[in-house]
Amino acid sequence: MADSSRRTPPGPGQKYWRRPLDADRIKVPHGEIHILVNRCKGCQFCVEYCPRDVLEMSESFNVKGYHYPEAVNEGECVNCQLCEMLCPEFAIFCVEVEEEVADDDGGS
C-alpha cells in the first residue's frame, strides 16, 4: 500500500506549502463508518481500496467465521464511499458527519 502519510493534510502548526485559494471555503468532508460485521465475507476489497487507509482486517472472526474490517483510522475517512460501493456483501457504509466549525478565522 502507498505511504498514507503523504496524503495526510497538514495538522495544527504545519503550513500548506502553498495555501489553496479556497482553503477556508472548502471543507474536507468527514465520514462515519458503519460496519455490519456479520454480513462480511472477508473479501478485503474495502480495506485494499480505501484511499485513506482507514480500514484494517480484524484479528477476530464474525459469526460466519470471516475476518471483517475495522476502522482503525476513522478520523481520516473522507466519506468517499468507495468501501461502500465495492463491498459485495452490503456490509459497510459511510455517512457524512458535520464538521465542527473551527474557532479560528482560517489563519488570515
Add this chain to the structure above:
Amino acid sequence: MKREVAAPATEAHPMDELLRMDRIPHIWCPTCGLGTVVTAFASAVDKLEIPLDDLAVVSGIGCTGRVAGYIKVDSFHTTHGRAIPFATGLHLTNPKLKVVVISGDGDLISIGGNHFIHAARRNVDITVICVNNFIYAMTGGQVAPTTPLRANASTMPYGNFERPFNIPYLAESSGAVYVARWTALHVRRLTKAIAEALQKPGFSVVEVISPCSTLYSRRNRIGTGLDLMKFYHDNCEIKHGADTRELDIGFQEEITVGKFIDTERPTYVESMNTWYAEVFGDQYEPYEGSAK
C-alpha cells in the same frame, strides 16, 4: 437510498431498501464481484431517480442470474438464455417501463446468443448488463464462449483452444447503440455507464468483467477475487471510442475498458411506427404499448 441512519448501525444498510432482505445473505462466494455490480446498478437507478415502479429487471440462469431474485423491483428469473426475449416482450407490452437484463456471459452470449444479436439488430429499447466472469460458474467451471484462449476450464483441462467472443465487437456489429466495458473494480465509472445505458433509447450493452474466485481464478491458480481486482487495477487501460475489433481479452493480458459506442438509430417501436404511418397514413395509430 436514504443516508440517515436511525436504526442501530449493525442492522441496516442504505442498500437494504433495494434488496429482498429475506434472501440476503446472497449465495455468491467470498470475493466474487457480483454484489459490487448490484451496488453499481442500484446507484445508477438512485442517481437517475427512476421510480422503482417503472423499472423491471430480468435475468437468466447462472450466478449472475440470481440478481433478479435479490433486487426489490419487479423482476423475473427466466429459463437459461431467455432473459432477452422475455425482456423484449415486457418492453413491447409496456414501452414506458425501463427493462434491464442483468445476466452472465454464458447465459447471454452463448445459450442466449441468438437473442442477443437479434435484439441488437432490431434495436429493442432495453439495457443489457452482461457480467463476464469468463466461465460457466454455477454449473462447475465449464468453458464459455468468453473464456480467454489458454485459460483452463473443467471441460478444457489443458487450456482453452476455442477463440472467444469479444462482446463489445459482437454488440456493435449486431447493431447496439451504446456499448461500454468496465470491471467490477471501476465501480464509479461502471455506475456512470449503467446510468448512460439506462437513458439511451435503443439496445444498450454494458459488459462488466467481474472476478469469479471459486471457479475461474482457483482453477487457473491466479488467486482470489481480490487478486483479480488487483490485476484489473494494474492491467486495465481506458480507451474511450476504441475500435471494438481490438477488444479481445487474452488470458491474464491487458483489458481495454471504456465507452466504445454511443450512437443513435431508430428503435424497434419507432421504426415500426414510422413505417406503418407511411404505409397506412392516418388510419394508423402509433403503437405506445398495450399495458393498461
